[in-house]
Amino acid sequence: MTEQAKRETVLVTSGTGKTGRRVVERLGALGVTVRSGSRKGEVRFDWEDESTWGPALRGADAAYVAYYPDLAAPGAVAAVRTFGRIAHENGVRRLVLLSGRGEPEAVAAEEALRESGDAGLTVVRGSFFAQNFSEGAMAEGVIAGEVAFPAGETPEPWVHADDLADVVVAVLTEDGHAGRVHELTGPRLLTFTEAAAEISKATGREVRYVPVSGPQYAGLLQQYGMPAPEAGWLAGLFTTLLDGHNASVTDGVERVLGRAPKDFTDFAREAAAAGAWNGQVAHVA
Numbered sequence: 485m486t487e488q489a490k491r492e493t494v495l496v497t498s499g500t501g502k503t504g505r506r507v508v509e510r511l512g513a514l515g516v517t518v519r520s521g522s523r524k525g526e527v528r529f530d531w532e533d534e535s536t537w538g539p540a541l542r543g544a545d546a547a548y549v550a551y552y553p554d555l556a557a558p559g560a561v562a563a564v565r566t567f568g569r570i571a572h573e574n575g576v577r578r579l580v581l582l583s584g585r586g587e588p589e590a591v592a593a594e595e596a597l598r599e600s601g602d603a604g605l606t607v608v609r610g611s612f613f614a615q616n617f618s619e620g621a622m623a624e625g626v627i628a629g630e631v632a633f634p635a636g637e638t639p640e641p642w643v644h645a646d647d648l649a650d651v652v653v654a655v656l657t658e659d660g661h662a663g664r665v666h667e668l669t670g671p672r673l674l675t676f677t678e679a680a681a682e683i684s685k686a687t688g689r690e691v692r693y694v695p696v697s698g699p700q701y702a703g704l705l706q707q708y709g710m711p712a713p714e715a716g717w718l719a720g721l722f723t724t725l726l727d728g729h730n731a732s733v734t735d736g737v738e739r740v741l742g743r744a745p746k747d748f749t750d751f752a753r754e755a756a757a758a759g760a761w762n763g764q765v766a767h768v769a
Contacts, residue, residue, distance in 0.1 A: 485514055489657035492545035493517040495576075497529050498552055502615055503582060506649035507548050507656075514657065519544060531563060537570050546578035546656055547571060549597070555583055555590035556721055565596035572601025578662070580655050582648075585609040585667055586730040587721075594665075604662030606655045611669040611730060614642040614751035617683060618760035621708070625691075626683055626761050632694040634701045634719060635676045635726040641669035641733045642679065644746035651740045661740075668736040671745050679748060686752035687761055698723040 494511055498504040499520030511518045521529025521540050529540045531552050541547065549567065551560055564581075571579060581597055584590045590609075598605050616622050617631070625631035648668055655661040674682070680693040696704070698719040705715035737745035755761065 485516075485657040486659055490515060493519065493543060494656055495519045495521055495527070495529075495540055495544040495547040496550075497521045497531075497540075497547065498550040499525065499527070499529075501550055501552070502613060502619055502645050503610075503649050503652065504548065504550050506645060507652050510649060510653045511656070514653070516657065534566065537567055538574065541571050541574040541576055544571075544574065544576055546580070547576055548580050548582070548652055548656065550582040551593070553718075554587075554721065555581075555593040556587045557717070560589070561593045561596045564593050565600045568597045568600025568603070571603055576601075576603050578656065579603045579605045580652055581605060581607050582652070583607050583609045584725070585611045585669070586725060606661045606663070607665040608648065608652055608655065609665065609667045610648050611641045611643045612725075613645050613648075614670065614679075614746075614748055615645040615755075617679065618751075618755040619645075623760065626687075627763060629690060630692050630694050631676065631680055632696045632701065632704060633676055634696055634698045634723045635693075636695050637675050637677065638726045638728050639673035639675045639678075639731045640726065641671075641673050641730070642748050642751070643668050643670050643737075644748075644751050647737050647741070647745045651737060654740050666736045666740055667734045669733045669745070671733060671747055673731055673733065674748055682748055682752045683756075683761075686749075686756040 494516055496504045496508050499508050500522045508518050508520045519527045521527045523530045527540055528536045530536050551564060583594055594607050617626055622631055651668060676693040680691045684691045702715040702719035706712055
């Protein structure tokens, strides 16, 4: 960590999310002054309330930008462009943006943020998180013994959220990353069927993957109370991301951290040991 980083204040826009809370914990452990932004926390930050952005950014030197629900969502481009302008007006010098791997719409949002001011921008593009099985809606499926998703047998290079958080912290606290794009994946490809088998082995009980179509998955989301337009958009996004174009691994984690990324087997064992699938589901974005 640089001497300058030790003196900086960093805003984490979604400080209670999958990656945000991990980034907050790691920066705090390093002695960096952190503002954990959330809708109801001490530092109010809500992507749906632009009036919260300026106060959260005021006095910050850097920011980790994790847009909710996804950079490919309608309205994301305009939102991050405005965020970048407000960050520039408040003197923020360094931005790290969480983006999606293989999402053309997300690339448009990346460009909007890059062009909105003169803050140094680093983009971190992640593959599907292994933690989607333990800290989100799919955790309910694991607990029930069946995970339904529109993936077929397309393999995915699942990235561990701890690895992504470690990369984000390195980018925020070290020199040499401004202007770069880091694509992060796990060390190998696994289909949903294979991922379910890994979880079965770690938990000692059967967890089965059930392939469904995009429309079927949208219907399942609506049964859980999600509005039809949002459910249709999300199912369409997942179907597109799992059409095979992301079925490759990168060395992004190793290039930034100097070590290999965690394997899905490690994730499954850790999550099982921590009681992730003992009946209590944390809905974390």
